[in-house]
Amino acid sequence: MPRLRGISGMTGATGPARARLFRKYVGVFSLFVSVILIANGLVEAVFVYREQIVLLRRIQVEQADAAAAKIKQFVADIERQLGWTVQLPWDAGSPEQRRLDLYRVMRQMPAITQLTLVDQDGHERLRISNLEQDVTDSLVDFSRNATFTEAVVRKTYRGPVHFRQESVPYMVVARSGAQRSSGVIIADVNLRFMWDVVLGITVGETGRAIVADEAGRLIAAPDISMVLRNTDLKQLIQVAAAKAISSRDGAARSLLATNVEGEGVLSTFAAIEPLGWTLFVELPTREAYAPIYSALLRSAAVLCIGLIGSLLAALFLAHRMVVPIRALQEGVARIGAGDLGYKVDVRTGDELEMLANQFNSMSGDLRASKAREDRLARLRRFLSPQLAQVIESTGGEKLLESQRREISVLFCDMRGYTTFTEAATPEEVMQMLGEFHSSLGGLIHKYDATLERFTGDGLMAFFNAPLPCPDPTDRAVRMAVDMQVALRQLSRKWKDLGYRVGFGIGIAHGEATTGRIGFEGRFDYAAIGSVVNLASRLCNEAREGQILIEANVQGRVAHSFCWESLGLRSFKGFRNPVAVYNVLGFRTEEADKPTGRALGGT
Amino acid sequence: MAERDYIEGDNFVFEFIEGTGGHHDFRSAYRDLASRKVDIFLVLGTERALRAAREASTTIPTVIGAIDYDPVTHGYVTDLARPSGNITGVYFQQIELTAKRLQIFKDTFPKMRSVTVFWGTPSADQWKAAQDAAPRLGLELVGVQFQSQPYDYHRTFAAIAPEHRQHLLVVSMGDFFVDRARLAQFALTTCTRSMFAGREWVDAGGLLSYGPNLSGMVQRLAEYVDRIARGAKPSELPIEQPAAFELVVNLRTAKALGVALPASIFARANEVLE
Numbered sequence: 001m002p003r004l005r006g007i008s009g010m011t012g013a014t015g016p017a018r019a020r021l022f023r024k025y026v027g028v029f030s031l032f033v034s035v036i037l038i039a040n041g042l043v044e045a046v047f048v049y050r051e052q053i054v055l056l057r058r059i060q061v062e063q064a065d066a067a068a069a070k071i072k073q074f075v076a077d078i079e080r081q082l083g084w085t086v087q088l089p090w091d092a093g094s095p096e097q098r099r100l101d102l103y104r105v106m107r108q109m110p111a112i113t114q115l116t117l118v119d120q121d122g123h124e125r126l127r128i129s130n131l132e133q134d135v136t137d138s139l140v141d142f143s144r145n146a147t148f149t150e151a152v153v154r155k156t157y158r159g160p161v162h163f164r165q166e167s168v169p170y171m172v173v174a175r176s177g178a179q180r181s182s183g184v185i186i187a188d189v190n191l192r193f194m195w196d197v198v199l200g201i202t203v204g205e206t207g208r209a210i211v212a213d214e215a216g217r218l219i220a221a222p223d224i225s226m227v228l229r230n231t232d233l234k235q236l237i238q239v240a241a242a243k244a245i246s247s248r249d250g251a252a253r254s255l256l257a258t259n260v261e262g263e264g265v266l267s268t269f270a271a272i273e274p275l276g277w278t279l280f281v282e283l284p285t286r287e288a289y290a291p292i293y294s295a296l297l298r299s300a301a302v303l304c305i306g307l308i309g310s311l312l313a314a315l316f317l318a319h320r321m322v323v324p325i326r327a328l329q330e331g332v333a334r335i336g337a338g339d340l341g342y343k344v345d346v347r348t349g350d351e352l353e354m355l356a357n358q359f360n361s362m363s364g365d366l367r368a369s370k371a372r373e374d375r376l377a378r379l380r381r382f383l384s385p386q387l388a389q390v391i392e393s394t395g396g397e398k399l400l401e402s403q404r405r406e407i408s409v410l411f412c413d414m415r416g417y418t419t420f421t422e423a424a425t426p427e428e429v430m431q432m433l434g435e436f437h438s439s440l441g442g443l444i445h446k447y448d449a450t451l452e453r454f455t456g457d458g459l460m461a462f463f464n465a466p467l468p469c470p471d472p473t474d475r476a477v478r479m480a481v482d483m484q485v486a487l488r489q490l491s492r493k494w495k496d497l498g499y500r501v502g503f504g505i506g507i508a509h510g511e512a513t514t515g516r517i518g519f520e521g522r523f524d525y526a527a528i529g530s531v532v533n534l535a536s537r538l539c540n541e542a543r544e545g546q547i548l549i550e551a552n553v554q555g556r557v558a559h560s561f562c563w564e565s566l567g568l569r570s571f572k573g574f575r576n577p578v579a580v581y582n583v584l585g586f587r588t589e590e591a592d593k594p595t596g597r598a599l600g601g602t
Numbered sequence: 603m604a605e606r607d608y609i610e611g612d613n614f615v616f617e618f619i620e621g622t623g624g625h626h627d628f629r630s631a632y633r634d635l636a637s638r639k640v641d642i643f644l645v646l647g648t649e650r651a652l653r654a655a656r657e658a659s660t661t662i663p664t665v666i667g668a669i670d671y672d673p674v675t676h677g678y679v680t681d682l683a684r685p686s687g688n689i690t691g692v693y694f695q696q697i698e699l700t701a702k703r704l705q706i707f708k709d710t711f712p713k714m715r716s717v718t719v720f721w722g723t724p725s726a727d728q729w730k731a732a733q734d735a736a737p738r739l740g741l742e743l744v745g746v747q748f749q750s751q752p753y754d755y756h757r758t759f760a761a762i763a764p765e766h767r768q769h770l771l772v773v774s775m776g777d778f779f780v781d782r783a784r785l786a787q788f789a790l791t792t793c794t795r796s797m798f799a800g801r802e803w804v805d806a807g808g809l810l811s812y813g814p815n816l817s818g819m820v821q822r823l824a825e826y827v828d829r830i831a832r833g834a835k836p837s838e839l840p841i842e843q844p845a846a847f848e849l850v851v852n853l854r855t856a857k858a859l860g861v862a863l864p865a866s867i868f869a870r871a872n873e874v875l876e
Contacts, residue, residue: 096866103870110846130847131698133705133738167683167840192845225829228840230683 025321026314033310034303041299048295056288057254060203060268060281064253067201067209068270068279071220074197075189075275078112078173079156081105082185086177090119095126095136102128102185111193113170116186118142125183142184151176151184158275161191161213167228168192169219192227194220207265207283212239214276218260231260238267242278256285324352331359340367399466400525402515407465408476408507408553409532410449411539412440412483413458415502424499432494432501433457439486447479452526458539462527465514473509473556477583480505480547481561488545502545506538507583509552530574537571538580547583554581562587642830644823645691647776648724652678652689663836665826666691667819669774670725673841682841690836691826692819693843696774696799700728701735703771703812706849707797708739710810710867716742717769718762718794720778720785723749728773742766751777755788767794774799774813782806786855793859801850804875809855810867814844848872 085101093101102115106128114129122143127135142148151157151174159172169191176184194211198220201209211220216234221227233239238257245252254268264285269278324346331344340363346356376388414420414436421429433456440459444451448469449461461479463472487503494501512529538548554563562584568577643664645652649671655664656678666673666689673693679685682693708714717736721729729745736743744766746758759767770789772778778785779802786807789796798804798811822842830836849867852875856863868874 100866100869103866107870107872113845129702131695131702133701133735134709163683165682167681168843168845190845224842225839228683228842229838 025318026311029310029314029317030307033306037299037303037306041296041303044299045292045296049292052289052291056266056283057268060254060266060283061270063201063203063209064268064270064279064281067198067281068272070197070201071194071211071272071277071279072275074111074194075158075173078109078187078189079175081109081112082173082175082187085115085117085185086175086182088177089179089181090183091181099126099128102126105187106130109187111189111191112187113190114188116142117183118148118186119183120181122148142186147172147174147186148184150174151186152180161215161217161219163217163230166230169213169217169227169230191219192224195222195224195227198222201281203281204283204287206287207281210280210282211272212242212278212280219277226260233260236260238269238280239278242269242271242280320348321352324348324356328352328356328359331356331363335363335366340370400516402513403465404511404513405465405468406472406510407462407512407514407527407531408472408509409460409462409512409527409535410476410480410505410507411458411460411535412480412503412505413455413539415504415544416500417457420494420499420501428497432490432499435490436487439490440483443479443482443486446482447475449475449479450525453524460532460536462512462514462532465512465527466525473507473553474560476507476509477547477549477553477557477561478586480507481583481585484545484547502543504539504542504544505547506535506540506542507547507549507553508532508535508538509550509556510534533573534571534578537574541569541571541580542582549581549583551579551581554579557583560587561585642827644827646820646823649676650724661688663688663830664691665689665823665830665836666693667823668693669696669776670727672697672727679841682843684837685839685841686837688836690830690839690841692822693841694774694814694819695843696725696813697727697731699799699813699847700731700771700773702847703797703799704732704735704739704741706812706867706870707769707771707795707810708741710863711769711795711861712864714741714769716744716766717771718744718746718759718766720746720748720755720770720772722747722775722777725773725775728775732771732773748777753777753781755781755785756792759788759792759794767792770794770796772796772798772803772808778803779816782808790855790858795859795861801848801873804850804852804855807852807855809852809859809861811850812847814847819844851875 082105085098085105098117102117106112106115114127114132116124117126119125122141122145124138124140124142125136127138147157147159155176157172157174159174161169161171164170171189171191172186173189174184174186176182198209198211199222203209208222209220210218210222210226210233212233213219216232216239218227218231218233221231236257236259238255241255241257242253253270254266257265257267259265259267259282265282266285266288267283268281270281271277272279327344327346331342334342342363344356344359344363346353420432424432436457437454437459443449444459444461447463448467449463450465450467452460452462461476463469463475469475483505484503491501491503508531510529510531512527512531514525514527516523517526518524534550538550542548548566549557549563557563563581564584566580566582569580570577640662643655643659643662644667645655645664646667647669649668652664652666652668652671652673655662666678668691673679673685673689673691674682678689679687704717707717719729719732721732729747733743733745735741744762746762748758772785778799782798782803783806785798786796786803788794789809790807796803796809798808798813800813800816801811802816804811826839829839849871850873851863851867851871853863854875
């Protein structure tokens, strides 16, 4: 369970870790790219804005000057035409000729709706009109009229703009002849005809040119309705500015303003001299700033694309990082859970793949080590640790394969055990068994015996398998003697507690089949053969403290132990009676005499 | 209208009512139009038509082409610059022009003493203007009023004393415009010197014309309709008057009639058809 919790803890930690990595990548990339793009966009916008404004103003100033020149030309053409009619002295031409001259002027200049010819004394001699009746020699007195007097003095008179029927702008233009006797020609000019002029001026796509008179009233615009409405422009800031600023000051003539409809415009003015009028070129800011907006839009688009790109790149990189990392994490978790066969599959061709490969080789090593560990654990079940180590290091799984060989088998069990278990408490039984097994276990290790099994009150061990040993019977008997010594100490202790127990041992030597039995996960190393049965029968036959051996054993150890013959005994399962001997103790000088004596004394 | 991106049947529909000219016809016709819920009345021509339109509806924006009446003096609008109410359009100034036509006619034929004037009920103002101007020009006028279609020019003319039949002034009127080819032909066959209101009659064979360019003015009317359709209020659209008038002379007709035209006419003529 703790291990499982560990795994779930790890998988739980992958979420935030991945998110952090993602955030880091995406954040850093996006920040980096967007900072660059935004900076670039801003710089571009600023430059485009400045250049565009400068360019626009320059263009507008040029347009305004050109347009103003056209308007000026419109009036100048009229004045020139008028000039022709008063070239000759009054008495040089016939009245009829003069009339024809005026007709021609009227035809050529449709803006002139009426022509009045005044003689040098200021009397009206001829008046022709395109709507009114023509009048000859009305002799109406113009001598005190400013139109006449001004024209005489200054050669050309340009009257103020007036609106007929409060709608149509008109002006009076008068011209005197080269000689005073030529008289003065006075023309009523319908300024509506400037419409054609302003219509012909293109200002961008949606811009326009308009003309205001000295009083700030609109006298020409592409939308003739505006003119005929007698629109007053005085309140517009550009009109006020036009009054204040000199025409020569190029850049100052261009300003942001609102037009009469209330729309934002870039307005540039040019004075129309000598009329005192002003021409305005108006370009809606909507159009004027369109290139700036489109530059901003472009920058925004690039920014968006860049952001998306950096986001994708970040996602891709994060993916490339995170997927292998997660695979490694998964691998760690699986191996932690005991799945040593798990392989991490990372093919990124970089350090991560190297890391995964190292990880895989590490898990392979772990697997090999675990397998060895498992084998060792299995061997330890029936071999002493040293022996197990030896087998393991010599690669001895083969040793565990079944084979037939001579072995010495030792059985040992307790006398009086049943009585004891009935009388004693379970705790006492377990304690006694624990002491019994641990004292025997030490001897088994000491003599490198192969422990086949512990039974409740005894054990079975054998020698010469799986590892061969040179003196199996000798070892078996030595161990049996040591066991009796050790167990006697235990039985004394229990006797003090009021329980009487003793031990009997049987040893036989002969051929048996040894090998692994059992099933996967629960293998035992066992010996099968009549020698095992014989040893078991001998053990059963042994009284407390006795070590019974049969002839095979006796023949091999007779010279090194003291023994006594117990004669022939019949055993169940054995056809012939078996010669049985009881080992009394060590014979050799160096051997433990007292032990031998002690055994013999029993 | 097509020049202004209007396609008939697509984004605008002309609702026509053909009238034979009677006031009752106009009235029922405009009532009919008003009941069809038209967006704009285009009243081109006579005052009777406008009156009928006003009777049918005073709320529908109305664009007028005032040929034979002055919308200010007749009280339909308060002033030209800012016509109050929902009427706007073009005033053709035909009444003022009538006297001018007579004058140019007289300038062309200085010996002219008598002129026959063709007029009709819708153009009564022009007839009156002609009568006012005649004494100043030393002219005697014979008025012929046409009342119901089809006008029989030959029979009516035949009833006039021969000394008055040499010169003919045809005032501006819708019916005469429709009949322009017949009138021109009539003048030619009767060897009558004719003065008309516009170049269309001279193109058809009339001798002289003085007046505004009608097709140009009708184009202006289309712009009014367009601007009102786009949301402009009629009171914001000043009433326009023709700014230029053209004198057109048909030299072929002059030759056919065997008349010599004075230099002054050629000096002032905007166009001479040869």
